[in-house]
Amino acid sequence: MTTSTGGTTKVPAVLVLEDGRIFRGRAYGAVGETFGEAVFSTGMTGYQETLTDPSYHRQVVVMTAPHVGNTGVNDEDMESRKIWVSGYVVRDPARVPSSWRSRRTLDEELAAQGVVGISGIDTRALTRHLRERGAMRVGIFSGAAVRDDAALLARVQQAPQMKGANLSAEVATAEPYVVPAIGEKKFTVAAVDLGIKGMTPHRMAERGIEVHVLPATASVEDVYAVDPDGVFFSNGPGDPATADHPVSVVQAVLERGTPLFGICFGNQILGRALGFGTYKLKYGHRGINQPVQDRTTGKVEVTAHNHGFAVDAPLEEVSDTPYGRAEVSHVCLNDNVVEGLQLLDKPAFSVQYHPEAAAGPHDAAYLFDRFVKLMEGQRA
Numbered sequence: 001m002t003t004s005t006g007g008t009t010k011v012p013a014v015l016v017l018e019d020g021r022i023f024r025g026r027a028y029g030a031v032g033e034t035f036g037e038a039v040f041s042t043g044m045t046g047y048q049e050t051l052t053d054p055s056y057h058r059q060v061v062v063m064t065a066p067h068v069g070n071t072g073v074n075d076e077d078m079e080s081r082k083i084w085v086s087g088y089v090v091r092d093p094a095r096v097p098s099s100w101r102s103r104r105t106l107d108e109e110l111a112a113q114g115v116v117g118i119s120g121i122d123t124r125a126l127t128r129h130l131r132e133r134g135a136m137r138v139g140i141f142s143g144a145a146v147r148d149d150a151a152l153l154a155r156v157q158q159a160p161q162m163k164g165a166n167l168s169a170e171v172a173t174a175e176p177y178v179v180p181a182i183g184e185k186k187f188t189v190a191a192v193d194l195g196i197k198g199m200t201p202h203r204m205a206e207r208g209i210e211v212h213v214l215p216a217t218a219s220v221e222d223v224y225a226v227d228p229d230g231v232f233f234s235n236g237p238g239d240p241a242t243a244d245h246p247v248s249v250v251q252a253v254l255e256r257g258t259p260l261f262g263i264c265f266g267n268q269i270l271g272r273a274l275g276f277g278t279y280k281l282k283y284g285h286r287g288i289n290q291p292v293q294d295r296t297t298g299k300v301e302v303t304a305h306n307h308g309f310a311v312d313a314p315l316e317e318v319s320d321t322p323y324g325r326a327e328v329s330h331v332c333l334n335d336n337v338v339e340g341l342q343l344l345d346k347p348a349f350s351v352q353y354h355p356e357a358a359a360g361p362h363d364a365a366y367l368f369d370r371f372v373k374l375m376e377g378q379r380a
């Protein structure tokens with residue numbers, strides 16, 4: 001058990017939303033200033049996985065769980081090499097974390113990685129505001145950065161928007177690497193890293209897949225150079241409307257008929273490759289408790305989400321696309337947002353949520369088995 005100073009700091013901090021609403025609290029993590037898109041996560045647990053998910057790049061995450069940091073920070077639950085959120089907002093930080101795996105406190109970790117946060121504000125009021133007005137730009141300022149509100153607001157209003165942001169290359173690996181199969185190797189998959197979470201190749205490796213993780217800029221030739229049985233497109237930050245390069249790679253893979261699986265950003269990119277549009281949701285889905293229906297089996301699964309955009313595809317009819325018939329395979333039961341796509345004439349499918357379950361329920365693990373079945377089918 002480590003003793004924390006979290007929450008006991010008296011350094012003043014202020015959170016300024018682009019529409020002028022202001023919350024005053026105390027510094028949490030690093031002292032300084034930061035900007036991003038304010039979004040809220042409804043996960044009661046799993047903050048370490050949230051913080052290190054590259055899809056949160058340039059977002060300030062508000063935790064709706066009122067008490068955060070209870071289990072400290074360990075060395076096992078990182079989803080990537082660093083914390084990606086651009087800011088962190090909590091109501092009441094844990095003062096004394098308690099877990100046999102804890103190595104550091106959360107506020108120490110945030111400070112060590114230079115992540116500016118704020119605590120002691122009414123996160124319920126902030127969440128309700130974002131739910132009513134929509135996700136918007138925000139700044140957090142602490143210590144010497146706390147100045148006159150009007151000047152801070154002007155700077156928030158000049159910060160970049162999430163709409164139109166092309167961010168995968170900022171978070172993805174620069175060099176290819178291999179995650180070996182666990183046990184007997186059965187398949188090779190080329191995984192295009194648009195901001196991949198570490199658990200995703202692990203879930204494939206557990207199923208006998210050797211995963212070649214490739215940079216976001218990988219060409220069709222790079223993908224086929226690894227002689228893949230299947231091609232995977234990962235989650236990632238930013239606006240899918242900007243991801244023209246991966247869309248063209250997906251189209252080439254569909255053309256060849258290689259089994260294809262996509263998660264989150266990967267689902268939006270498959271959607272675009274099929275000719276569907278994408279749009280920005282008012283405040284998105286983030287958390288580990290979202291109900292999704294698999295329309296093939298009728299079963300409802302509780303799932304982990306982190307998306308601010310969605311695919312615009314018809315729910316009730318099969319669509320004709322340049323790659324054959326496609327349909328919406330999964331739908332969110334809270335709001336009928338498209339949560340999955342599948343092709344009927346090609347071995348390709350994707351989901352908008354996170355079957356790798358980090359953090360989150362394991363209900364959707366069967367999707368990795370579906371990918372394996374597609375690759376087996378292609379070999380038979």
Ligand SMILES: NC(=O)CC[C@H](N)C(=O)O
Nearest residue numbers: 055235236264265308309
């Ligand atoms: N987790 C993801 O892949 C997110 C995809 C996309 N950046 C969105 O917000 O919708």
